Amino acid sequence: MNVITTMAYRQIRRFTRARSRIIGTILHPIIWITFFGLGWSRALNFPEAKALFGGVDYLTYLVPGIVAITIFTTSFMSGMSVIIDKDYGFLKEILVAPVSRSKAIFGRILGDSTTSILRGIIILLMCAFITHINILGVIPVLIIGVLLAFTFSSIGISFALKMNNLEGFGLVMNMITLPLMFLSGAFYPISSLPIWIRIFAYINPLTYAVDGMRYFLIGKSQFPIVMDFGILSVLCVVFLSIGMYLFEKATIE
Amino acid sequence: MKKYKYAIEVKNLTKKFETFAVNDVSFKIKKGEIFAFLGPNGAGKTTTINMITTLLRPTSGSIKVAGYDTVKHPNDVRNIIGIVFQDSTLDRELTAYENLYIHGRIYGYRGDDLKNRINSMLKFVELENHANKVVKTFSGGMKRRLEIARSLIHNPEILFLDEPTIGLDPQTRSHIWEYIERMKKEYNMTIFLTTHYMEEAESLADRIAIIDNGKIIAIGTVDELKSMIGNDMIYLKFANNLDSECVKNILNILNEHFGNSNIINGIFEIRVKNANESIPKIFEIALKNSWKILEVSYRKPTLNDVFIHLTGKSIRERGGNFDMKKIFAKRRGML
Structure with a gap:
């Protein structure tokens, strides 16, 4: 237990030290909401569009997506710190410490997830003032956020353990982040995509997080909520195990 | 606590990357001993440390630390060792105190006990006034001292210091030597250190292993090692640029009288029992052969001489400095 809490403590402590990083990661979603969301919200302000977005204005439709994306990108970035x-x-x-390595990496994932969920909450609360989301949905949204953060922290850390330089990791991040973002249903319903692209949306873990969050914040979702939870939980366990396994085997070679 | 006679027992240790980084190395370190690995950069010192500290798996051979096999019982080994790596492994974003705190917690300490340990270790390395500063702002020497403090938090029985004073100024270096001596005295710690500084090995170590190209080429106390090459060294520099015929001739004559003569970088080296008595004799010979001697000097043998004797090259030449010398020489030539 000591190791898990200590490693989590370290990640959170590092996060609170890096003020520019905190501001940056909060500014990013705000830019999406204001410059992207407000504009499209005005442009798509007619009944057919509203019907497409489940009966709400576009800005409200966008909120669950932006919260999920915030948690997704920041937890994925935890690979960078590895x-x-x-x-x-x-x-x-850590590698020469007489501790269980899976616990050490679990603690690290726990700490990184905590910080990214924290950022998600901040964005969510900000949006609550300017949109029509269901504020009572925040608690279940957090649970989805935890699953999402654990999944992508584990993926990010697994990548990082197999890679040796920041440039390479940055490249992978960019190559993966953008498609996952756009193919998650965060910005528009997946159903409006051509079938061959839709397949990619279905294998994207982020899709189910966005969908589940939308269910609790707006009351509309594409998949049954049980399915969202089920898929996210399975993916979370799978990637967490992969991350732990890779760290268990890590050497300095 | 487990009783053991040898802190470290290494048998036929080999590590192969593309080539042999460590090649069939065996040695034993007694409890309470300061043992030094002396050798040029790239000799295999760090690879050996990494294997003993369970970071790398040996290709073959066996290592026992306090009686525990490093491959079979890595966590038992990790529990009783402390390590200061050659490159810093501190968390730069955290404060000195936080670095020690995290280390202590990971090794199972907590509460007041941990707090006291942190404070006394910070005092030991004289960083108590910098406890709450972020490590990023520390100088190289401060970081090394903090790293030493951290390695002592969990009260290790065996301490590993990989090039503990590399890149530090002379003042900080002698400071760190002081700590090392105090650690041995106050905590009766077994210390394994690697270095490419001869003075460091000579002044700190009870026993030294000279390592080159992944192999131990000599092992013993400083006196034992020095006795391998006789006593004093005399150096002769001649006035004019000698051709190879001349050099051969001089070497032959010197060898006739003294044996053990050599030429390195245009300077003749003669190994003798007593330089004070031999130098007049050299002048006699020079007079007879009408050699023009420009400079004469002599000194007691150093570990570097031992190294040269064993490998034909100086420790410095083997390391990075040699290339720099070459580069400078080239530059001068171009200008």
């Missing part, structure tokens, strides 16, 4: 730890050597400090 590479930084490799570069600056801190990883060795």
Whole structure:
């Protein structure tokens, strides 16, 4: 237990030290909401469009997507700190410690997830003032957020353990982040996509997080909520196990 | 606590990457001993440390630390060792205190006990006034000291120091030497250190293993190692640029009288029992052969001489400095 809480503590402590990073990661979704959301919200302000977005205005439709994307990108980025730890050597400090490595990496994922969920909450609360979301939905949204954050922290860390430089990881991040974002139903319903692209949306974990959050915040979803939870939970366990396994096997070679 | 005679027992240790980084190395370190690995950069020192500290798996051979096999019982080994790596492994974003706190928690300490340990270790390395500063702002010497403090938090029985004073100024270096000596005295710690500084090995270590190209080429106390090459060294520099015929001739004559003569970088080296008595004799010979000697000097043997004797090259030449010398020489030539 000591190791898990200590590693989580470290990740959170690092997060609170990096003020520019906090501001940056909160500013990013705000830019999406204001410059992207407000514009389209005005442009799509006619009945047919509203029907397409489940009867709500576009800005409200966008909120669950932006919250999910915030949690997704920030937790995925936790892989970056693994590479930084490799570069600056801190990883060795953990590798020579007489502790269970799966616990150490679990603690790390826990800490990183906490910080990204925190950012998600901040965005969610900000949006609550300017949109028509169901504020009571926040608690179940958080649970989805936890599953999402654990899944993508694990994926990010697994990638990072197999990679050796920040540039490479940045490249992978960019190549993966954008398609996953656009193919998640965050910006428009998946049903409006051509069938061959829709397949990619269906295998995208983010899709189910966006859908589940939308269910609780707006009351509309494409899949049954049980399915969203089910798929996210399975993916979470799978990627968490992969991350733990890879860290268990990690050497400095 | 487990009783053991040898802190570290290494048998036929080999690690192969593309080539052999460590090649059939065996040695034993007694409890309470300071043992140094002396060798140039790239000799296999860090690879050996990484294997002993369970970070790397040996290709073959066995390592026992305090009686525990490093491959079969890595966590038992990890529990009783402390390590200061060559490159910093501190968390730069956190404060000195936080770094020690996290380390202590990971090793199972908590509460007041941990707090006291942190404070006394910070005091030991004289960083108590910098406890709440972020490590990023520390100088190289401060980081190394903090790293030493951290390695001691969990009270290890065996401490590993990989190039503990590399890249530090002379003042900080002698400071760190002081800590190392105090650690041995106050905590009766077994210390394994690697270094490419001869003075460091000579002044700190009870026993030294000289390592080159992944192999241990000599092992013993400083005196034992030095006795391998006789006593004093005399260096001769001649006035004019000698051709190879001349050099051969001089070497032959010197060898006739003294044996053990050599030429390195245009300077003749003669190994003798007593330099004070031999130098006049050299002048006699020079007079007879009408050699023009420009400079004469002599000194007691150093570990570097031992290294040269064993490998034909100096420790520095083997390391990065040699290339720099070459580059400078080239530059001068171009200008």
